[in-house]
Amino acid sequence: xxxxxxxxxxxxxxxSEEEEEEVEMATAGEEEEAAVEDVPEGDETxxxxxxxxxxxxxxxxxxxxxxxxxxxxxxxxxxxxxEAQQDQIARMGFGHLLSVxxxxxxxxxxxxxxxxxxxxxKAFIMPWGHMIPTLEDxxxxxxxxxxxEPVVGLERRDYYDDIVELLGPxxxxxxxxxxRSILLGSLSEAVGLRGRRRGxxxxxxxxxxGVRGALDLGDRSEERSVRIFFSYLFGRLLFAxxxxxxxxxxxxxxxxxxxxxxxxxxxxxxxHLFPLLPSSSQRSQSTGGFTPFLQIWGxxxxxxxxxxxxxxxxxxxxxxxRWAVAPDPRVTDRRAGDVRVALDxxxxxxxxxxxxxxxxxxxHPAVAAGRPLFDRHLLLLCLGTCEVLYLELVVRTLGWxxxxxxxxxxxxxxxxxxxxxxxxxxxxADHGSTVAYWREGGEQVVRxxxxxxxxxxxxxxxxxxxxxxxxxxxxxxxxxxxxxLEGRLAExxxxxxxxxxxxxxxxxxxxxxxxxxxxxxSSSAQPAGGDLVVRLQRALDRAEARVRELEEQAREIGxxxxxGDVATLQAQMESLxxxxxxxxxxxxxxxxxxxxxxxx
Numbered sequence: 001x002x003x004x005x006x007x008x009x010x011x012x013x014x015x016s017e018e019e020e021e022e023v024e025m026a027t028a029g030e031e032e033e034a035a036v037e038d039v040p041e042g043d044e045t046x047x048x049x050x051x052x053x054x055x056x057x058x059x060x061x062x063x064x065x066x067x068x069x070x071x072x073x074x075x076x077x078x079x080x081x082x083e084a085q086q087d088q089i090a091r092m093g094f095g096h097l098l099s100v101x102x103x104x105x106x107x108x109x110x111x112x113x114x115x116x117x118x119x120x121x122k123a124f125i126m127p128w129g130h131m132i133p134t135l136e137d138x139x140x141x142x143x144x145x146x147x148x149e150p151v152v153g154l155e156r157r158d159y160y161d162d163i164v165e166l167l168g169p170x171x172x173x174x175x176x177x178x179x180r181s182i183l184l185g186s187l188s189e190a191v192g193l194r195g196r197r198r199g200x201x202x203x204x205x206x207x208x209x210g211v212r213g214a215l216d217l218g219d220r221s222e223e224r225s226v227r228i229f230f231s232y233l234f235g236r237l238l239f240a241x242x243x244x245x246x247x248x249x250x251x252x253x254x255x256x257x258x259x260x261x262x263x264x265x266x267x268x269x270x271x272h273l274f275p276l277l278p279s280s281s282q283r284s285q286s287t288g289g290f291t292p293f294l295q296i297w298g299x300x301x302x303x304x305x306x307x308x309x310x311x312x313x314x315x316x317x318x319x320x321x322r323w324a325v326a327p328d329p330r331v332t333d334r335r336a337g338d339v340r341v342a343l344d345x346x347x348x349x350x351x352x353x354x355x356x357x358x359x360x361x362x363x364h365p366a367v368a369a370g371r372p373l374f375d376r377h378l379l380l381l382c383l384g385t386c387e388v389l390y391l392e393l394v395v396r397t398l399g400w401x402x403x404x405x406x407x408x409x410x411x412x413x414x415x416x417x418x419x420x421x422x423x424x425x426x427x428x429a430d431h432g433s434t435v436a437y438w439r440e441g442g443e444q445v446v447r448x449x450x451x452x453x454x455x456x457x458x459x460x461x462x463x464x465x466x467x468x469x470x471x472x473x474x475x476x477x478x479x480x481x482x483x484x485l486e487g488r489l490a491e492x493x494x495x496x497x498x499x500x501x502x503x504x505x506x507x508x509x510x511x512x513x514x515x516x517x518x519x520x521x522s523s524s525a526q527p528a529g530g531d532l533v534v535r536l537q538r539a540l541d542r543a544e545a546r547v548r549e550l551e552e553q554a555r556e557i558g559x560x561x562x563x564g565d566v567a568t569l570q571a572q573m574e575s576l577x578x579x580x581x582x583x584x585x586x587x588x589x590x591x592x593x594x595x596x597x598x599x600x
Contacts, residue, residue: 071237088226097318100320113298125465128346130390139366143366148263150264151381159252182235238265249383264438267382268380272385277289391445392445401453403456
């Protein structure tokens with residue numbers, strides 16, 4: 001590993017010996033277990049039964065992963081707040097994210113993705129190379145600020161006085177000291193939303209109407225109401241853990257709400273997510289972190305038919321707003337094992353390394369502000385944790401060829417650790433060089449300009465991870481091969497539907513924009529507008545005819561599926577895949593042309 005990488009790891013990951021002696025609990029799991037001990041008898045469940053996006057409960061250690069987020073209630077709560085409070089929250093950098101309508105969490109997809117996380121290099125080990133969510137992804141997808149002050153600050157042994165001052169005395173009444181965490185259910189209970197759940201047949205708008213009617217802010221000040229909402233948002237969505245508790249250290253950041261708007265919350269969210277990916281598989285099936293972001297990040301890179309871009313939302317920001325994940329039973333009901341196999345066999349040339357080409361910075365404030373960091377080696381800070389962002393492993397996301405480099409290996413010393421302290425501490429002051437490294441913008445990732453491709457990197461990568469990637473491609477049972485082909489066919493059908501809807505909507509928008517422009521200008525001022533529309537119309541007609549041909553081929557494959565001839569199916573699916581790839585390329589080219597024309 002390069003000397004610079006070693007230096008930054010030591011700077012960010014190591015704890016001093018004095019700090020080690022003051023640690024009362026060393027792991028995230030131990031912290032959460034200790035937090036529960038602060039709850040008075042009988043309070044463990046009261047007020048804490050909000051909806052979680054999860055599969056039906058099974059015995060611990062068995063069954064599907066469960067994501068500990070409560071997005072529906074966060075969204076409805078925000079939109080039910082008075083307009084002045086919504087404006088204040090938006091000014092703090094959270095307005096774009098909270099405009100995203102909650103969608104279905106694809107548990108099997110997330111589980112298959114999470115299993116590929118490699119802690120040593122902080123990356124997903126995919127058949128086509130390392131993949132890492134970056135600050136560019138956070139800015140485009142969530143709209144959260146990724147540039148600004150690092151999320152560091154004081155960590156106390158007892159937060160009793162802070163909770164009384166910032167949230168209210170009702171949150172500490174009857175609890176023994178020291179107080180280090182808050183039961184998340186008590187936050188929703190304090191505003192009249194105790195036990196508020198979205199029913200299985202209840203629409204989001206119906207759920208919101210119920211929340212709006214039940215929300216009771218009482219006589220609290222505007223600032224205190226905003227702090228209570230943020231505490232719940234942090235504990236249940238952005239910085240969710242495997243517990244129903246929230247560490248009180250986040251509350252201290254809300255003392256000055258104006259200052260809170262200057263933090264790099266997006267970078268902190270990513271830094272919080274990284275260490276929770278491996279820990280979720282150790283002792284329980286729960287996982288923490290902002291998993292909806294991880295899900296849409298995967299969809300933009302290797303969609304597998306699991307999500308669709310909603311017609312009419314092509315110009316909305318952030319990009320998460322454009323996605324709908326209404327469960328398609330052909331895709332979402334597949335077994336987790338089938339999703340794993342589908343990832344193993346996903347076509348490498350269909351992976352999207354630069355999904356944001358054509359997006360204008362002016363439409364994405366968080367992107368415009370954060371762009372100077374997108375090609376930097378960084379340390380992600382989140383209140384006592386420090387995670388390395390190894391952009392060197394994924395420079396293909398910058399549009400570069402990937403050079404063969406030594407894969408980082410942190411070892412035990414580089415892992416993030418979450419702790420309670422025996423006395424008050426200022427993490428930022430104790431780790432001044434790490435904070436300074438963030439404020440200086442990290443270090444530039446150097447581009448290797450004489451590469452023709454990424455083949456040398458892939459050779460080293462496949463040799464290193466041969467066993468894990470199952471590159472020998474052992475012969476699978478015929479039944480599993482058929483399920484894989486069926487799943488891939490369903491994915492392609494969903495993707496074709498998405499592309500067709502997107503092109504149709506953009507065509508309509510272009511025609512309306514052209515008509516409006518023509519109506520307000522002389523004909524001599526628009527010499528080529530009509531020709532452009534005609535050319536696009538003809539190209540789209542040809543594209544739609546080609547889509548119909550692909551649909552017919554898909555039906556033929558479906559009809560022959562019953563024969564069980566795997567070799568024939570594989571050949572036909574390969575042919576369909578090649579044509580589908582060409583079809584995607586054509587449609588994406590048309591889309592970019594239309595977007596450019598609309599912006600002009």
